[in-house]
Amino acid sequence: MDSTPTRGGTPDGSGAQRSATSPAAARAGTSAPTAVKSADRTVELLELLSRTGEPLTLSEIHRELSYPKSSLFVLLRTLVARGWVETDRRGTGYSIGVRALLVGTSYLDRDPVIRAATRVLEQLRAEVDETVHLARLDGSDVVYLASRESAHQLRLTSRVGRRLPAHATSLGKALLAERTDAEVDALLPGDLVALTPLTLADRPALFADLALTRARGYAAERNENTQGLGCFAVALDYRHPAVDAISCSVPLVRLDDADHAATVLDAVQRNAKELSSLLRTV
Numbered sequence: 001m002d003s004t005p006t007r008g009g010t011p012d013g014s015g016a017q018r019s020a021t022s023p024a025a026a027r028a029g030t031s032a033p034t035a036v037k038s039a040d041r042t043v044e045l046l047e048l049l050s051r052t053g054e055p056l057t058l059s060e061i062h063r064e065l066s067y068p069k070s071s072l073f074v075l076l077r078t079l080v081a082r083g084w085v086e087t088d089r090r091g092t093g094y095s096i097g098v099r100a101l102l103v104g105t106s107y108l109d110r111d112p113v114i115r116a117a118t119r120v121l122e123q124l125r126a127e128v129d130e131t132v133h134l135a136r137l138d139g140s141d142v143v144y145l146a147s148r149e150s151a152h153q154l155r156l157t158s159r160v161g162r163r164l165p166a167h168a169t170s171l172g173k174a175l176l177a178e179r180t181d182a183e184v185d186a187l188l189p190g191d192l193v194a195l196t197p198l199t200l201a202d203r204p205a206l207f208a209d210l211a212l213t214r215a216r217g218y219a220a221e222r223n224e225n226t227q228g229l230g231c232f233a234v235a236l237d238y239r240h241p242a243v244d245a246i247s248c249s250v251p252l253v254r255l256d257d258a259d260h261a262a263t264v265l266d267a268v269q270r271n272a273k274e275l276s277s278l279l280r281t282v
Contacts, residue, residue: 041067041075046084046100051163055093104161112282113236113244114145117275121148124248124271128264131249135171137242138163140188142172145244164225167206168195170233171245174219177210178241184210198223218269219245222252230255232265234272238279246272 048064049056058076062069076094079085083099108114117134124132125148134146144162166172167188176184185203194201200209213219222230233247248268255261 038075041065041071042079045072045075045079046096049085049094049096050100052095055088055095057092057094061094108145108160111145113279116278116282117146117246120271120275120278121146121246124148124246124267125150127267127271128248128260130254130264132268133171133247133249134244135169135247136244137166137172137175140166142166142169142175142245165193165195167192167201168199169225169247170219170221170231171247173206173210173213173221174233174235174245174247175242176206177213177219178235178237181207181210195225196223196227200224218265220265222255228252230261232268234268236272236276236279238276238282246275 044065045061045067048061056064058069058073061067061076062072065072067075076085079097080087080094084097085094086097087094113136114134121132121134129150131150132148133144135142135144141163142165144160144164146160164172166176176187179187184207188203192201192203192206193199200206209219217234219233220231225231228251229249230252231247231249233245235242236244236246238244246268248264250261250264255264
């Protein structure tokens, strides 16, 4: 996300110049770093809890974040009181709270891309009867913003808010291909995690795949994200470089049907073009 700079070089953005010996300047020099540190710790704690499926104890959180236990306990107690963190029945395990869901829902409700994509995703799913997604590049990951599931019994079940390494998904590769290799290299972590044995977890192989993606205008993968699944994805070019993409995930037992694979790819490309045109007017 873009940060908003302050105006005039002062913390309140007023542009007024204060004396270095004034009480206000003294407070700005002493309390501001503390406030930022506290906010940073809060965000890191919430992000840690959001990534874990099971409640974490105080000791486990301390081991992950290395904050002083006394400060961590006070922070957890505050977040529990505000509903951002929940405890188990024994009061010793901490997990993400309902307030995080409310904030996440408000993001989905206000995002114009998600609103515009709703009809197109439903249209795409109806055409191919496969699971379709809208995702956004966030750092070196993609975050799923919307999904429509296939009616088939054998299908991918996904969830909004899921975060996956960009290099391991067709959605992510479609968006990485919108950037130069140098930009991709700077964006990705030093070590690329392998979600399956077929994930492109070394840079030369990934860069070769991104070159192919640029040449043909879509990304594809088989067994790189989830065993037994393949996927086609196209970046939405309403802005440059693209940050959003749509995709269609298909079990390989159906994707191995060449006619069905061609139908799915055509539908993804057509609907991505339609959605991109729509988003340029939003």
